[in-house]
Amino acid sequence: MDKIKSHLQAEDVFSAKEKKGLFKAIFSRRDVRGQFKPDDVPDEVLGRILNAAHHAPSVGFMQPWNFVVIKDPDIKQSVYNDFAQANREAAEMFEPLRRSAYQGFKLEGIREAPINICVTCDRERTGPVVIGRTHVETMDLYSCVCAVQNLWLAARAENIGVGWVSILHEQRLKEILDIPARIVPVAYLCLGYTDFFFNKPELEAAGWQPRLPLEQLVFTDRWGQSIDPAGGGFA
Numbered sequence: 001m002d003k004i005k006s007h008l009q010a011e012d013v014f015s016a017k018e019k020k021g022l023f024k025a026i027f028s029r030r031d032v033r034g035q036f037k038p039d040d041v042p043d044e045v046l047g048r049i050l051n052a053a054h055h056a057p058s059v060g061f062m063q064p065w066n067f068v069v070i071k072d073p074d075i076k077q078s079v080y081n082d083f084a085q086a087n088r089e090a091a092e093m094f095e096p097l098r099r100s101a102y103q104g105f106k107l108e109g110i111r112e113a114p115i116n117i118c119v120t121c122d123r124e125r126t127g128p129v130v131i132g133r134t135h136v137e138t139m140d141l142y143s144c145v146c147a148v149q150n151l152w153l154a155a156r157a158e159n160i161g162v163g164w165v166s167i168l169h170e171q172r173l174k175e176i177l178d179i180p181a182r183i184v185p186v187a188y189l190c191l192g193y194t195d196f197f198f199n200k201p202e203l204e205a206a207g208w209q210p211r212l213p214l215e216q217l218v219f220t221d222r223w224g225q226s227i228d229p230a231g232g233g234f235a
């Protein structure tokens with residue numbers, strides 16, 4: 001009987017070109033909000049992106065996600081209306097100088113993006129006791145965020161921009177989308193083709209927040225014990 005191939009063989013290592021492709025997706029992925037094209041995203045392309053999301057890691061292989069695909073302009077408008085209200089509330093939370101900068105940012109592309117996707121978490125999908133979630137219950141939510149990241153990177157490889165909108169009232173979003181009580185909306189995403197991706201985060205380019213140096217964020221052995229960046233090999 002043929003032995004079923006149950007693990008990757010040595011020849012399945014990434015070629016230099018494949019490696020480059022993966023890192024290109026990681027480094028050139030952007031949060032897209034202001035430059036969506038109205039062009040339809042074919043179902044086949046959307047299917048590939050959702051399948052990539054579905055292949056994310058999950059605690060206990062729980063796969064707690066659902067993907068609500070929204071194309072209806074009326075639903076988008078309702079979500080936008082909630083964003084507009086939440087965004088006004090958000091602006092009030094910043095001190096005056098930051099507030100005017102905040103008010104100048106475009107922080108969503110809900111109505112322009114041909115597709116919106118709400119990624120949700122079913123906290124009870126595989127029963128109350130889950131391998132790996134026995135002591136930290138939020139692991140299922142983190143698993144859904146892994147799915148979001150897979151989606152974001154796969155979309156980048158398909159030349160499709162994704163923007164995450166989190167300036168929303170969770171309960172209102174659940175009402176608009178008819179999301180059952182036990183399900184948690186994790187991410188509201190806007191998707192569509194785009195002519196370009198900025199080469200830096202927009203918040204970095206606008207001077208709102210720089211990218212932190214990696215060497216400030218990496219410790220050896222103990223919290224606070226910095227590595228020597230030159231010797232650390234991350235340059």
Ligand SMILES: Cc1cc2c(cc1C)N(C[C@H](O)[C@H](O)[C@H](O)COP(=O)(O)O)c1[nH]c(=O)[nH]c(=O)c1N2
Binds near residue numbers: 030108163164201204
């Ligand atoms: C959990 C979470 C939530 C949000 C975001 C991201 C994440 C991870 N981001 C996008 C965020 O601003 C962006 O990722 C960073 O500024 C870095 O830029 P790039 O993603 O590299 O372009 C985001 N952007 C935006 O315009 N409106 C929003 O409500 C949010 N919310």
